[in-house]
Amino acid sequence: MTRYVLGISAFYHDSAAAILKDGKIIAAAQEERFTRRKHDPGFPRGAINYCLEEAEMDGSDLAAIAFYDDPALTADRIIRSSIAFAPESEKFFTKAVKSFFGVKPYFKEQVEEMLNCDVPIYFARHHYSHAASAFFPSPFEEAAVLCVDGVGEWATTSLGVGRGSKLDILKEIRYPHSLGLLYSAFTYYCGFKVNSGEYKLMGLAPYGQPIYADKIKDHLIDIKADGSFRLNLDFFDYHRGLTLTNDRFHELFGAGPRQPESRISRREMDLAASIQSVTEEVMLKICRFLRALTGASKLCLAGGVALNCVANGKILRAGIFDEIWIQPAAGDAGGAIGAAYLADFEMSGGHRPAISADSDSQGGSFIGPEYKNDEILAFLQRSGAVYHPLDSADGGAAEIAALLAEEKIVGMFSGRMEFGPRSLGGRSILGDPRGASTQSRMNLKIKFRESFRPFAPIVLRERASEYFELDSDSPYMLLVAPVKEAHRLTPDAASDPDDMLQIVNAVRSDVPAITHVDYSARIQTVTEDVNPRMFSVLKAFESLTGCPLLVNTSFNVRGEPIVCTPEDAYRCFMRTEIDVLVLGDYALHRAEQTVTETDDSWKLEYELD
Numbered sequence: 001m002t003r004y005v006l007g008i009s010a011f012y013h014d015s016a017a018a019i020l021k022d023g024k025i026i027a028a029a030q031e032e033r034f035t036r037r038k039h040d041p042g043f044p045r046g047a048i049n050y051c052l053e054e055a056e057m058d059g060s061d062l063a064a065i066a067f068y069d070d071p072a073l074t075a076d077r078i079i080r081s082s083i084a085f086a087p088e089s090e091k092f093f094t095k096a097v098k099s100f101f102g103v104k105p106y107f108k109e110q111v112e113e114m115l116n117c118d119v120p121i122y123f124a125r126h127h128y129s130h131a132a133s134a135f136f137p138s139p140f141e142e143a144a145v146l147c148v149d150g151v152g153e154w155a156t157t158s159l160g161v162g163r164g165s166k167l168d169i170l171k172e173i174r175y176p177h178s179l180g181l182l183y184s185a186f187t188y189y190c191g192f193k194v195n196s197g198e199y200k201l202m203g204l205a206p207y208g209q210p211i212y213a214d215k216i217k218d219h220l221i222d223i224k225a226d227g228s229f230r231l232n233l234d235f236f237d238y239h240r241g242l243t244l245t246n247d248r249f250h251e252l253f254g255a256g257p258r259q260p261e262s263r264i265s266r267r268e269m270d271l272a273a274s275i276q277s278v279t280e281e282v283m284l285k286i287c288r289f290l291r292a293l294t295g296a297s298k299l300c301l302a303g304g305v306a307l308n309c310v311a312n313g314k315i316l317r318a319g320i321f322d323e324i325w326i327q328p329a330a331g332d333a334g335g336a337i338g339a340a341y342l343a344d345f346e347m348s349g350g351h352r353p354a355i356s357a358d359s360d361s362q363g364g365s366f367i368g369p370e371y372k373n374d375e376i377l378a379f380l381q382r383s384g385a386v387y388h389p390l391d392s393a394d395g396g397a398a399e400i401a402a403l404l405a406e407e408k409i410v411g412m413f414s415g416r417m418e419f420g421p422r423s424l425g426g427r428s429i430l431g432d433p434r435g436a437s438t439q440s441r442m443n444l445k446i447k448f449r450e451s452f453r454p455f456a457p458i459v460l461r462e463r464a465s466e467y468f469e470l471d472s473d474s475p476y477m478l479l480v481a482p483v484k485e486a487h488r489l490t491p492d493a494a495s496d497p498d499d500m501l502q503i504v505n506a507v508r509s510d511v512p513a514i515t516h517v518d519y520s521a522r523i524q525t526v527t528e529d530v531n532p533r534m535f536s537v538l539k540a541f542e543s544l545t546g547c548p549l550l551v552n553t554s555f556n557v558r559g560e561p562i563v564c565t566p567e568d569a570y571r572c573f574m575r576t577e578i579d580v581l582v583l584g585d586y587a588l589h590r591a592e593q594t595v596t597e598t599d600d601s602w603k604l605e606y607e608l609d
Contacts, residue, residue: 003348004061006051007340009068009129009332010107011100013039013195016333016419017047018367019055020340023353025137025361027054028419029368030333033564039196040561043110050369059115066122066343067107068129068335073153074100077175081239089240122343126152126335127169127303130327133338134302135162137362138325139355144296146286149303149331150180158303159286161294165345165352170293176239177231179282180305182221185236185244186275190268191258194244195304202310203453205276206518207503208269212253213277219252221278227286264452280311287320297322302338306330306478307421309522313480316472328365328476329420364475364530366426368417371566376584379566386592390585394540395533400430400582401540404550407435408579409446411555413569414533418562422477423554424524425458425534427562427569429578431513431551433457438513438551440505445577449558451504454522457514458552460538461525467511467549468523477524477552483509488519513551524552 007018010031018028027050032038034046052058078100082093108121124132130147145160145167156178160169187197190204223229233239237246250256258268287299299321301312307330316324327334344350355361380387390396403410412428423429429446431438443451456477457467464470470481491506509515528535542548555563557576563569566583573581573588574595581588 003063003344003350004055004057005064005066005340005344005348005350006048006062007066007068007336007338007343008044008048008111009335009339010043011041012332013041014331014333015041015044015047016329016336017044017051018336018340018419019051020344021055023341023344023350025337025363025367027051027367028329028337029417030329030419030561032561033368033417036561036568038559038561043114045114048114054369058117059119060117062115062119063348064120064122064343065111066124066339068124068332068339069126070123070153071100071107072123073125077151077154081176085240091242092238092240095242120347122339122347124339124342125155127155127158127172128167128342129335129338130302130330131158131160131162131167131169131300131338132341133329133334134300134306134325134327135167136341136352137327137337137360138300139357139360140298140300140323140325141355142296143298143300143325144290144294144321145300145302146290146306147301147303148179148283148286148305150184151175151178156180157286159290159293161296162300165350173228176233176236177229179229179279180303181236181238181244182231183275183279183305183308185238185249186271188244189249189253189257190271191260191262191264193260198304198307200450200453201272202276202308203516204264204269204272205310206273206516206520207452208266208271208273210274210277211270212274215252216274216278221282223278223282223285225285226289227282227284229282264450276310279305279308280314283308283311283315284318284320287315287318291320299324300327301325302327302330302334304331309478310480310520312478313520316479317469317481323472325360326476326478328362328418328422328424328478330478331421333420359530362419365419365424366416366531367419368426369564370416371584373584373586376566376586379570380583380586380588383570384595385570385588386594387583387586387588390582390587392585394536396582396585396587397533397536397540399587400537401544403580404430404432404541405544407432407438409442409577411569411573411578411581412534413555413563413566413581413583417564420476422524423552423562424475424477425526425531425552427555427564428458429553429555430458430537431455433511433513433549433551434545434547436505436507436512441577442513442551442553447553447556447558448576454516455514455551455553456522456524457511457549458524458526458534458538459549460535460542461527463542463548464523464525468521470523474523474525475527475530477522480520480522483511483515483519483521487511488515511547511549514549
């Protein structure tokens with residue numbers, strides 16, 4: 001009998017749903033893509049509906065429903081922590097009670113009300129959900145598993161091992177000692193939004209020097225040889241108040257937090273570099289200990305800190321493990337997949353399907369909604385857009401490549417939507433990496449985001465090692481590697497070393513749009529079997545230019561989730577300076593459009609995000 005298991009993550013950030021059929025991932029999506037509210041933490045009705053529709057079933061056909069967290073253990077942490085740090089923890093407790101006890105205990109009632117059926121519900125532990133999402137879709141029969149995040153129930157760091165259909169957590173570090181919360185404290189202190197600005201802090205780090213690293217290790221975190229650590233809670237407020245840092249933290253670094261949207265100074269650059277350095281040190285030490293603990297030659301990673309692709313790249317290059325696989329939705333969204341696996345194996349008698357050593361079972365993470373050409377055409381006809389069919393022989397690859405070679409910016413909406421925070425070619429904005437102005441144009445005119453943030457290359461897998469110090473697959477844009485010396489250029493010295501615009505716009509390689517200030521790049525490799533259309537575009541671009549890579553950034557503007565529907569893509573196209581929109585097998589050229597976007601009030605929200 002066919003087994004269907006639905007996994008759900010919700011009520012903190014990045015709510016999502018995922019569904020398995022006989023142990024295989026059928027569909028998964030984040031709720032934000034449907035509600036258009038970035039990092040939406042609400043009950044994921046839209047994502048659940050999508051998963052059931054994709055599986056062509058209703059709730060009564062489910063063998064089980066799994067939740068990625070154990071509300072009883074989370075309540076235990078809130079109550080015990082509040083007692084331990086009383087009376088200073090009164091504000092913390094009041095806020096936690098409102099946010100937690102108002103929703104999580106009623107998960108079962110919400111599910112039953114939505115699905116109108118009674119299905120067994122399994123509550124997984126948070127870090128087991130992360131670990132399962134990392135190991136079970138991986139191409140490894142056996143692997144060490146590392147999960148690092150802010151906090152899940154009590155755990156903040158978990159070390160485990162997976163074998164076949166079994167998963168064991170061997171050691172853990174518990175709240176309030178958290179590497180994820182330490183990194184988020186610096187995210188907040190440097191003026192970025194917690195749970196979304198950590199990417200910005202990582203991108204800012206190469207502009208600075210780690211001059212505060214020793215101060216962090218002397219005062220904030222005690223790191224042991226095995227990577228275990230303890231935080232000095234005297235400098236933080238997350239365990240007893242409403243902010244991450246306190247006055248002692250601010251005094252240690254000489255000032256209060258940077259005001260959001262204010263000018264970024266050399267100080268923030270150096271702070272970012274320092275916490276990035278400390279994070280990498282901890283992760284490397286934990287990995288060395290984990291290798292010795294498990295004896296496993298392969299590693300699986302999940303948890304929010306696993307999205308730190310700079311640290312991931314250093315773990316890979318350190319040679320601690322022979323191979324690494326990182327869950328593309330490593331944050332809380334991916335917990336929906338992990339919880340579904342755990343329920344399937346522990347409640348429904350399921351087991352892990354046969355694996356392939358050559359590929360994972362997440363299918364390039366193209367497991368979100370897809371819109372057929374007849375749906376796209378119907379939308380285009382309703383919208384009044386001017387459009388042209390692309391050449392059906394090659395899916396328009398030659399035409400798209402020619403536009404990119406002319407330094408046109410192309411919005412790509414093709415196939416199933418990606419699951420996770422990265423656009424991987426299904427919902428992407430593409431550009432010519434050789435253009436010196438591509439990065440600044442895409443940041444300021446299309447993405448409406450900070451100029452210092454780097455763009456990633458999407459590259460043919462067989463050509464990646466010619467451009468980057470990378471000898472492995474990186475299908476999910478979760479590994480950073482250096483650009484090879486042969487492609488580097490020496491930039492002109494900035495007349496003002498603190499002028500970020502001068503620094504950003506300096507040409508550092510023959511593919512300057514994807515080369516970060518430290519000659520690094522966050523790489524996505526592409527193979528024909530996983531993404532045949534993007535593979536064809538890259539091959540066509542290579543034949544025209546000799547360059548086998550493109551700029552790839554997510555199809556959205558700042559503060560908005562990645563586009564999901566043709567309507568979302570068209571709206572984003574009309575509000576930005578994207579030159580060409582590819583919607584399935586149709587192309588829209590900006591210069592030909594007669595309908596214009598007149599309402600720009602949306603920019604206010606995104607500019608302040």
